[in-house]
Amino acid sequence: MNESNDVVRQQSKTVEQGKRERTMRPPVDIFEDSTGITVQADMPGVSKDRLEVHIENDTLSIDGTADIAMPEGMEALYADIRSTHYQRSFSLSRELDGDKVNATLKDGVLILRIPKREQYQPRKIEVRVV
Amino acid sequence: MFANLNGLEGNLFDEFRRMEQEMDQLFGRNPWTSGIRSVARGTYPPINIGSTPEQVDVYLFAAGVDPKALEISIHQNLLTIDGERRLITEEGADYFRKERYDGAFHRVVTLPDDVDPEQVEAAYRDGVLRITIKRRVKSQPRQIEVK
Numbered sequence: 001m002n003e004s005n006d007v008v009r010q011q012s013k014t015v016e017q018g019k020r021e022r023t024m025r026p027p028v029d030i031f032e033d034s035t036g037i038t039v040q041a042d043m044p045g046v047s048k049d050r051l052e053v054h055i056e057n058d059t060l061s062i063d064g065t066a067d068i069a070m071p072e073g074m075e076a077l078y079a080d081i082r083s084t085h086y087q088r089s090f091s092l093s094r095e096l097d098g099d100k101v102n103a104t105l106k107d108g109v110l111i112l113r114i115p116k117r118e119q120y121q122p123r124k125i126e127v128r129v130v
Numbered sequence: 131m132f133a134n135l136n137g138l139e140g141n142l143f144d145e146f147r148r149m150e151q152e153m154d155q156l157f158g159r160n161p162w163t164s165g166i167r168s169v170a171r172g173t174y175p176p177i178n179i180g181s182t183p184e185q186v187d188v189y190l191f192a193a194g195v196d197p198k199a200l201e202i203s204i205h206q207n208l209l210t211i212d213g214e215r216r217l218i219t220e221e222g223a224d225y226f227r228k229e230r231y232d233g234a235f236h237r238v239v240t241l242p243d244d245v246d247p248e249q250v251e252a253a254y255r256d257g258v259l260r261i262t263i264k265r266r267v268k269s270q271p272r273q274i275e276v277k
Contacts, residue, residue: 067256
């Protein structure tokens with residue numbers, strides 16, 4: 001699985017950045033085992049209804065908006081986080097089954113499980129004793 | 131640079147310069163933020179601090195933390211947050227990326243002088259810890275009568 005760094009996409013993002021709010025790249029852990037790939041992403045402040053995970057043309061996109069409750073008229077005294085929008089995308093390889101992605105979100109951590117297609121899963125060959 | 135450390139997007143040098151200028155302005159305008167306890171940007175967890183005339187709100191962006199493992203204490207106007215996030219490493223799995231913070235963390239925040247350490251509330255929701263500290267009610271302006 002590779003991170004998308006499509007040149008065209010990058011350019012359009014740079015242009016958009018001038019107008020739109022800056023986006024944050026959520027930090028991720030990605031690991032693979034024999035049956036699939038798991039992606040864990042930190043997206044604090046994002047609730048289920050403000051999260052979108054979609055797959056199009058083998059590209060997996062994560063899009064989320066943090067909802068931070070703030071009293072009216074609040075002034076920022078200090079800010080490490082300067083955006084509420086998270087975005088990151090990855091290109092999937094052929095053996096991964098994009099139709100069977102399972103997503104869970106808990107305490108701002110998104111966990112995506114992308115299984116491998118059945119024919120790519122390791123098969124145990126039993127040795128028969130004759 | 132720090133964009134990589136805390137996962138913020140924006141790798142353009144202009145953007146860094148602009149942010150640095152912003153930080154300078156911020157520190158210059160609010161001398162208390164440049165306290166001796168301030169830490170490098172990118173320290174986990176990221177913090178935002180907001181203020182209104184009634185209260186000060188501290189937001190910690192700490193996803194996947196057990197709220198019971200958080201220790202929050204306030205001494206005068208010094209707020210201390212201790213916690214830890216232990217990630218479970220899958221045995222026998224191949225890791226391609228490990229960007230998420232794993233381990234204990236400790237942050238100290240110097241608050242404005244007029245906060246009331248007796249009136250503090252904390253709530254954890256969707257991976258964000260919000261600590262609200264009320265400011266002391268300012269004495270009402272008094273009119274002094276000339277006898």
